[in-house]
């Protein structure tokens with residue numbers, strides 16, 4: 001049987017030495033991802049931000065705190081899931097976060113593809129537009145903006161088995177626009193329902 005923890009560690013080492021796009025020049029630390037390698041739930045965000053880059057861990061800033069609250073709505077803790085991003089290094093412009101560029105996504109997503117293959121999740125929650133459109137497209141759906149499809153469930157029957165994709169707003173959206181928080185919390189109730197359905 002494949003040791004998922006060891007395989008993910010080896011992949012993280014590869015990511016730490018990666019120079020496949022320009023972002024290696026400005027990163028403090030790459031952020032391969034972390035969590036339970038034997039989970040059935042994979043969360044995919046956009047890219048590391050300021051604090052993630054400093055600490056080399058995903059979702060450690062204010063958005064991470066809100067994510068913990070959202071996970072609790074679904075009856076989950078960080079230790080129950082695996083969390084990673086589309087990009088493993090922080091994209092910046094004049095010291096601020098910026099959206100990933102298409103060439104960075106192209107260079108970096110083979111790592112994400114490997115993570116999905118190693119973990120073999122039953123549920124993928126995509127957080128924000130970039131993760132949503134990449135994952136929907138990867139599994140044969142039309143790429144959609146998260147505003148159109150948040151809280152919906154896309155069923156996949158792939159070589160890895162049956163899987164559900166649940167697009168969700170990025171937790172940072174709730175921090176930028178506090179009224180969004182309620183919409184986001186409601187979507188996470190849907191995640192809880194899907195987890196409970198999977199248990200039956």
Ligand code: SF4
Pocket residue numbers: 015018019020021022023024030087088089104107108
């Ligand atoms: S963002 Fe991805 S492809 Fe670019 S240097 Fe970092 S790990 Fe490599």
